Amino acid sequence: MTNDITNTILAELPAGEWANVQILNQPPGMMSLNNWAILAKAKWLRRGGKAAFIKFIIPARIGAGPNTLLVTSHKRLASLHQRLVKLQALGPSIPLVPLLELKLSAKGLLIAMEEVTPLHDCIERGESYDLSLKILQDLDPALSSTPWMHFDICPQNIGITPNGRCTLIDVESFYLESTHRYNVTVPAWKSFRAPYFLAEEVDIGLSAPHEEDEGFFPAELASRKINFEIALTAAECVLGPLPPNRGNITESLVINWANKASSSDPAVSFWKRELLKMVNTRTIPPIATLAQELDTALKAAQPQVAHAPRLTPAPPTSQNIHIPSSDKSNEPAHPKDNTTIDWERDWLLVQPIAHALRTGKLERAQVSEYRRSLELLLEKHPTRRELWNELLLVAISYQKDASGALRIAHEALQNIPNDTELMRQRNIIHSWARDHHNEPSR
Structure with missing residues (x-):
């Protein structure tokens, strides 16, 4: 058979x-x-x-x-x-x-x-925190010149491509606008993932009289539905899977759900506030607004950097990945040019956050911001192995970001070609990243 x-x-x-x-x-x-x-x-x-x-x-x-x-x-x-x-x-x-x-x-x-990595799997494994903002940025319908709607946006129907882009799957549910409406042929969706007022609006929208053989769905209502579903999915990346519920999303459900996460995490506070606002006021903001405000909240939580001694011991590593110590204290002294002095000053500023990372004092949002800071430093010092090592460490050991680690390894080799240790790390990471994409999209 x-x-x-x-x-x-x-x-x-x-x-x-x-x-x-x-x-x-x-x-x-x-x-x-x-x-x-x-x-x-x-x-x-x-x-x-x-x-x-x-x-x-x-x-x-x-x-x-x-x-x-x-x-x-x-x-x-x-x-x-x-x-x-x-x-x-x-x-x-x-x-x-x-x-x-x-x-x-x-x-x-x-x-x-x-083939993609289902977002649902990332959320279940607790590896989706950094995808919350990316979901908003990649799926914002306002960014497309062609109006579209997906009738069932949820973690099961979103995938992460090998290059890290968030995309919609369940392609049969994807429609293009036709004169301020969508001809929805199969109106299947998860109404329990919406507040009662939105579920009611959708029911009314689907039952509106129309002459066409295919279902008529107003574009304005489609926009509200899409924006809420994208926002809810982005919130799940931070808060974890939406708790089981027999009806619709309510104020008490949001409060109990958010209270299970870290109260000091800015992303948790953000999504608790925004979801409650949507449920209570029936107002669903544009995705771009949510993305900007979430980005601002995460940046505001960036840990302050102060001068401190160089970190010891060397960074911890993930299994099979050796990241050598950057300690140069035993090397013979030699005259330092301005570039070297500039680098040592920048590297010294990294150390307090690196120490906080290794002692478990950083929230997930702070880890993400630390990673962004390292990426900015690499634009200034693209050939410094210490920075590439630290960035790989964050992606592998603390964020479990297989595709991101692979991208970092490739970029490191572009800036430091023929580095045999980097090549070895890249090959190991490649196998790890491939394993993360073994499961089929749904």
């Missing part, structure tokens, strides 16, 4: 462009009415090779029920294919996972997309 399914997908893919197709869902009766999509992983061989996630939607058979027809009728698949082709052409101008291959045939609709 597995070979038959694999061959079905291979027959739909361009010859010579795909390899290593692996079927992911193999329940009994794969081709039965109860299983309307085949999920697979594969490698796209073009552009140097990319890990991909494939969804092959099987058309509804004769006698299928209304729910199956709603999702997989031939008419719906043809309409979906046309919509996805338009989305594919827009490329990075919209925050949608890159679509690598689209094909509609009598056997079904094949959708191949770049």
Whole structure:
């Protein structure tokens, strides 16, 4: 059965462009009415090779029920294919996972997309704190010249690409505006992730009279819905997964949820305040406003740096990554030029924060700000191994940021080429980063 399914997908893919197709869902009766999509992983061989996630939607058979027809009728698949082709052409101008291959045939609709790391997994592992601001920055609908909406924005439907971009997955839920409205074909979403007033507005919007065969959804309401869902998801990156609830999001739920996190963390305080404001006032601010205010709050929490002795001992390391000590006290003295003096002054300023990091005195927001400070220093001192070592340490040991660590290693080698130790570190980090992207997008 597995070979038959694999061959079905291979027959739909361009010859010579795909390899290593692996079927992911193999329940009994794969081709039965109860299983309307085949999920697979594969490698796209073009552009140097990319890990991909494939969804092959099987058309509804004769006698299928209304729910199956709603999702997989031939008419719906043809309409979906046309919509996805338009989305594919827009490329990075919209925050949608890159679509690598689209094909509609009598056997079904094949959708191949770049494989991503699901945001939900990052949140569950406690590795999403630094993604809160990035979610706001990458998914802000106001930044796109093409109006769009995704009808079910949540951590399960957001992925992080290998280059670190936050994108929307569940591509069937992505729509383009048509004359101040969206033709929503399958209005499936998680209403429990909204305050009651917003859930009620959405219900009214979906039930409004219209002449078209496809659902009419007002663009103004879509904007409110999108902005709240993006804000809530960004809050989950800091506060953790939204607690289970039987109804809608309430004031008490937000308070209890936020109170479980660190009260001294500026991002926690920010999201508690903003979510309560939205729930109580029914006002949903623009994403750009939230991004600016969150960024300001995080920067205001940056630890103050004072002069202090050089840090000892050497930085701790993650497993298998050796980061050598930067102590030069035993080297022979030699005349110092202005560049050296400038560097030593800057490096001395780093030490108090480095010490606070190693003694567990920095909140997550402060760790993120420390990382940003190191990145700024590297613009000034791009060939200093001490700074690259420290930046790798923060990304690996304290933030568990695999893709970020890999990017740092690549940039370090660009500035310090042929450094064998950096090459070794990069190879180890590459394996670690690859493991973080093994799970398919959903």
